[in-house]
Amino acid sequence: MTDNDRLTEEKIFEAATEVFVDKGMDGARMQDIAIQAGINKSLLHYYFRTKDHLFNAVFEMTCRKLLRKFAPVFDENLSLEEKIRFFFREHITFLQENPKLPAFIMNEINRNPDRIKKLIKNIDIEKKWLELFEQHRAELEKYNITKESLPQVIISFAAISVFPFAAKGILEVFLEKTGTGFNRFIEERKSFAADFMIQAITHNTDTGK
């Protein structure tokens, strides 16, 4: 009973995730989610009262899933360079398996910024960044990266990794024309991005601020 119960709830949740990620909150239809889950539309309302409730549940879970992938960068005991290679390899591989997540999350956040604020509120990012800074203080100082410029650097890392997926629809067209397919581009990006960004910071000593 509770067993079957959990099963249907999961079935609904998975179907909803698929449809929402694909169509977005506004484009998704409760009917489509029901069909996708192989159940009656009323059941959606039985388990998750409204479309909003269902969406919020899906959105929250999806955000957590993506944010969690950033954790090792802060936790693992690796050198800066190792962390960078680790980050791009793991993060891009994750996005390969979930290519639509970035566009979905970004879009919904821009559509309704308040939603994310509640989610992130609990994460003390300032503390995490400071920890990261202390962990690699020696290396970072050598590369002239200050506490002030750290956000610029970190966001650049995210950009290099996430952007190709967020802009997938455009890049596919461009890349097709150059002979490289999107998949091969991404595969090559794992190491390219790491090399590129390591170069960007390791020779960054002559940039006064």
Next chain:
Amino acid sequence: MTDNDRLTEEKIFEAATEVFVDKGMDGARMQDIAIQAGINKSLLHYYFRTKDHLFNAVFEMTCRKLLRKFAPVFDENLSLEEKIRFFFREHITFLQENPKLPAFIMNEINRNPDRIKKLIKNIDIEKKWLELFEQHRAELEKYNITKESLPQVIISFAAISVFPFAAKGILEVFLEKTGTGFNRFIEERKSFAADFMIQAITHNTDTGK
């Protein structure tokens, strides 16, 4: 007549752009566009037959507006480094004035990839990139950037510039916590991005492929 005619059509177009960029195709309501334009809903259908027609017109114009901003990179007669500084300064300034464009365009393209294909089909990107490559062959070869890795490099440039706006909703929350506001972050990014990326490529000589 034709004068007033053009006026209402423009009024509609501007209102539609605002609403579509803000809410997306699915989230936008014809009624809202009419109100925004200060006219009757039927007039929308008189000038642009359907919501699809209106959206396509808006979307196409918006894409052109953004793509046009990339042109100087290919045309202007500047050194590579000058081009890079020029690109980030101009491009980020443009996005400052139109911060919602990246998210809008990316989202709609991912939602309906065929739309962009018709738009880009005419642009011979392969040729443009080759031209760019030839223009700066000496510098690029010195930096070990090949025809094959050029897409990786160019897309990285786009990422560094566009991503902060696409992810604005998230970054605002993070940046608020670190004391820097989004606006200041962007202002600083114009020069940071240029410095950062120039470093990334100019010392890129030891990366075998």
Next chain:
DNA sequence: TGTATTTTTGACCGTATGGTTAAACCATAT
């Protein structure tokens, strides 16, 4: 001024959609 043409409006239509409700179904406990 009167007539034809174009622009603008308000009322209306059919349908899609999120949501409700009452009844059917089904497992379990007595």
Next chain:
DNA sequence: ATATGGTTTAACCATACGGTCAAAAATACA
């Protein structure tokens, strides 16, 4: 076997939405 409780369904509701249409208003033309 049957009463009880949660689960699932079909039928239904109200509303929102894109779109149409005929008439009014404005404009051009004679």
